[in-house]
Amino acid sequence: MSRTSPPDPGAPAALPRGREASDVPPLRLVRLAFHGAFYALLGVALAPTLAGRPSAGPLAVLPLGALLAAVYAAGTVRPARRPGLWLSAVTALWLALLALDHGFSYVAFPLFFLFLRALPVRWAHPAVAAATAAVVAAQATAPGGLTVAKVIGPAAGAAVAILTAYGYAALHRESQRRERLIDDLVRTRDELAAAQREAGRLAERQRLAREIHDTLAQGLSSIVLLARAAETAERDTARERVREIGLTAADNLAEARRFVQALTPPALEDAPLPEALRRVTARTVPGAVFRLDGEPCPLPVETEVALLRLTQEALANVARHARAEHTAVTLAFLDGQVALDIYDDGVGFAPGRGPADGRRTFGLHGMRERIAGLGGTFTVESAPGEGTAIAATVPTAPKEIRVVGAAA
Template sequence: MNVWEARWLRAFHLLYYACLALGLVLSSGEGTGESGVPGPLTLGIVALMAGWHGFFVARRSRLLGRLNPMAFHLAVVCALYIALVSLDRSFDVVVFGLMPQPYLMLPSPWSYVGAVATVLSTFAARGYLDDPGAVWRLAGSSGLVVAIGLFVDYVSRQSAQNRTVGVLEERARLAREIHDTLAQGLSGIITQLEAAEQAMPDLGAVQKRIALAKELARDNLREARRSVDALRPGPLSGAGPEAALAEVAARWSRTSGVAATVSVEGTPRPLPGEVQTTLLRAAQEGLSNAARHARAGRVAITLTYMDDEVTLDVFDDGAGFDPDAPGAGYGLAAMRERAGGVGGTLTVESAPGEGTALCLRIPSN
């Protein structure tokens, strides 16, 4: 049971007790003593209804939704309600606290049966069953209560589905974050360690590669901590996308040994945080692919501000690949999901031996 469900459950329990208290306030003392206050029998039934609900329903929330014993507890409360209203019609108000109880206590579809039984108990308490038109009134009241229950059940199902969708979206987001931080960082570290292994016994080259691997590990650790804390990517902290792209490209050039340039076209303007993150992640994905797969000699990143959109182009002169081939990689699929999340599109143009051009377009309005 989540926090909101627990709060609603508590609210309905409080409503039940509030209605009992209101009935005591409104009581005219019919069938009681001359003082005009409820008599011992009325007070006893009120106390029994309150105690029964508190002990067998409110304190046993783990049993809610089970037909047995909740059907028995509902029947007892309804019987006590009939007896109470028969003594004093002021306690008619208790029906407002009683009506939600079947939907709390019983599983579907028995909750609808319990709701109809509750309506029947109110008719019995008020003496309406002897009325020639009672059948139609009972049918109308029962239909209304069942319709309300169906609506509440529909809203509950939609809420559960939304929670499920939210969980799946959060898992996808975490998968993208892991790919964009941990996976890319570890891949870079492995590349540097492999280069160090190949450079042996040149001690200077080995030390340089190990130093780069340590730098990548530190950067990756900081980025992972920021992701855990749900903060923006490290390069974007206190910087715009232009400076962040330049920082990422410079770091990548230093570790890969491949020249990467960044150029900005158009007039820069403030962008939403999620858009900046998407642009940065796309650049990181393009650089990562260029280092791991393309064997590129040059990479060019272009950020373009236009009137109705902002675009990011990442071009490398590497080996290229077939973007329509099965298993093209999780990174591109994740980037398409991330781009779609901000209303953008990601296109990849590549062919074996012809390099790769990655283009991200995000509307600015």
């Protein structure tokens, strides 16, 4: 039995005990069905007494039957941490009723499942066998005495209960195995995507490190050497060294500006993001409409670059493949975030299967990765013959980047 979660004694057929079993909807329904079967069979057994049959001993059977129903309900509504005590009480009350009236033999069938559910295997099978023997003994006191049918019937019921219990246990284990497999696949996919993003960041970092080492770092080293030489040189020589330091510093400043310009697309060099998107829209898809909603606010460079690249890629797809009559690009500045929507009424495609012409959709994957790297969301809605809508939302504040380590 689970040490962390008390088993529900009413759960069906030797299913694994604990929270996992009750979390499976079909098994929950089966468990409720067995609860209902218990009360139905108990009601059938009490019916002759309620009808006034004097030989059934109504003064003893009715209170015991009501007590059995209450004890059973208490154990199913609030499962006990030690179900053995609860099951012992239920079994004792049932045996007392069985001794008074053999009609309670039918209640043994749901009890078989309780034994198989709440007890370890080494105790469950002997308990089922003992309950079967008690039923056979009670049937022997019925009119007609002991017959072969009165032995075969209870024995067959116990066998069916055992086989059903282990059948449900096998199904539940298979269901859990598949759920774990799906969880592993989803986790592996997420880890792979994160590894790919990190590999891209590392590659860009290494490229910049090489560029800085070959240009700015070399220039700064030259400045340091010239400054040291100027300290010990004569006046005229020192002036010459200072001039060389100034020229070298100017060259490094130019290199630094070149880096900044290389990281910024030309479209954003002389225009803000809305105007850059307006120009890209008009140039890529003539006749397309650009709309601006909200009051523009300063955005991080990486956010502007991502939105510009996304617009360029999406509009290029429209121009090459969509055959659209109308295209609209909307840039909206909202509270704490900026949203970009691109819509066309072209041929569309099925996102899950790729475009109808068989082309590979690396562009969409790149858009999604670029927006996800900024902490935003990216969605694509399309269907054959119904156009395409692309939406991206990115926070206006830059993501906080935590530096793990640095190399000289």
